[in-house]
Amino acid sequence: MNILIIGGGGVIGQKLASALAANGTLRGQPITRLTLADINDPASVDASFEVTTTRCDIADPASVAQAVTADIDVIYLLAAIVSSHAEEDFDAGMKINLFGTYNVLERCRSLGTKPVVIFTSSIAIYGGEAVDPLGDHSYPNPQTSYGTQKAIGETLINDYTRKGYIDGRAFRLPTISVRPGKPNRAASGFMSSIFREPLNGQPAICPVASDFEHYYLSPRKCVENLVKGANLAAADLGQNRVMQMPGRTWSIQQMIDAMTAVTGPQAATLIDWTPQSDVQRIVSGWRWDIHADKAERLGLTADDSYEDNIRHYMTDDKP
């Protein structure tokens, strides 16, 4: 298996690369080569097979043509700019999230090699007038440009698959928490930073009330599901290659209680409750009554409790 991760320098890309290195196989075959491509130089990972890193800007078709070659069997398309960034810079969101995705799919079409393409969509595609509970067959009614770009991307995954240009799979990722590393420009950033920073002895602002509910998954489970997503047989996927990735709904208070149960009461005292109207405006349109029926039927799973998410952060990521 020759695998390409575009967006391989990002949080999920790096974790996925490490998981693939640890597994050594994908789709029942040994991994022979892994390439990490990103607009910024991605870090490499240790593996028993060849790992290369390269720069690639998905907004530039020539750059995509260099990274996406005929010998690649599986492409993880993770590269994107996140919600607040795409909301602030409409042009960048369109260029990267929409036309970048299109450039990768068009490159696959021109090669004619029908690679497996795994695309990371988002629960940001839900919203507006779509009726609860939400899931695989809900009408996408995104309330952000990022969600709109993801909704178009997943629709393209279905059509390029139907035409036989790729073997596509698109997963609507729950919000990933606890997301390691530095805060990013996602409106959901606080949903990780109010745990990550206090667990590292630092203060963090919570811009919403403690009863705010949302739909979450740990990075470890997300990567596990992305690996399973590539392993699924095309015959089992049916006519809709887009599905909700399993997650769980928790309130901020339930998550804080979970952190306290795992690590003691000190961390929660570092949370500063300061309402922020710009963040509230975006996240109040997000939805949490979400079901992942198809993915669960196919064997993808969510975390059992938010205590697990905290434990995963402590073992996998805490500096």
Ligand SMILES: NC(=O)c1ccc[n+]([C@@H]2O[C@H](COP(=O)([O-])OP(=O)(O)OC[C@H]3O[C@@H](n4cnc5c(N)ncnc54)[C@H](O)[C@@H]3O)[C@@H](O)[C@H]2O)c1
């Ligand atoms: N983390 C979450 O909560 C979450 C939730 C839903 C969906 N997703 C999606 O999952 C994917 C991975 O998320 P992540 O948390 O690892 O994000 P991330 O920001 O850590 O990684 C994205 C990577 O894409 C790269 N990138 C940006 N523009 C690029 C371009 N023009 N060409 C090539 N690379 C480019 C960035 O440099 C970065 O390394 C993204 O598509 C994101 O939209 C994430």
